[in-house]
Amino acid sequence: MTSASLQPATGPARRTVMAAAGAAGLAAALTACGSGDDSSDTVDTGSGSSGTAGSAGSAQDGGSSAGGAALAQTSDIPEGGGKIFKDQGVVVTQPTAGTFKAFSSKCTHQGCAVGSVANGVIVCPCHNSHFSVEDGSVKQGPATKPLPAAKITVSGEEIKLA
Structure with a gap:
């Protein structure tokens, strides 16, 4: 293995991976935010x-x-x-x-x-x-x-x- 192969990923490939990880974390956080509802099984949205x-x-x-x-x-x-x-x-x-x-x-x-x-x-x-x-x-x-x-x-x- 050469020393070049041990370098961390840079450029567009790394940005894509980092963006995907951030989006997945955001989705998990938003899902968790609404999971604690212990109210009744119905909700109204109009008037x-x-x-x-x-x-x-x-x-x-x-x-x-x-x-x-x-x-x-x-x-x-x-x-x-x-x-x-x-x-x-x-x-x-x-x-x-x-x-x-x-x-x-x-x-x-x-x-x-x-x-x-x-x-x-x-x-x-x-x-x-x-x-x-x-x-x-x-x-x-x-x-x-x-x-x-x-x-x-x-x-x-x-x-x-x-």
Whole structure:
């Protein structure tokens, strides 16, 4: 073996390996960030008032779909609080009696799943960001962006992802 063959890799080959290692580490860190969610198995991502989502307080599209299946009953969502639906990636809230909203359950800080909803706020357990149950806005950081709204419809007692 010559001394040239013992030299460390340099140039594009080494950069490619280092970039791949960095990307893999980032992916592992982001995956771990959202793995500690111990909330219920459902989450709401949109908003709507009793009746149709086209009325005041309607939800915006948050990218979730549930094929029209009922997500919850209105009685399942506490006034001033909400319920997280992990499988659907949404949290549904009822800021005031008869008004239902839905938001992505993915924290805008580092992508963790939110963990609880109470006392008017949605809380991320990873870094303690708080979001408003009324509009998803940031109430306490480190998050700086609101939770994206999701679209729901309320028909009678049923809440569905739109």
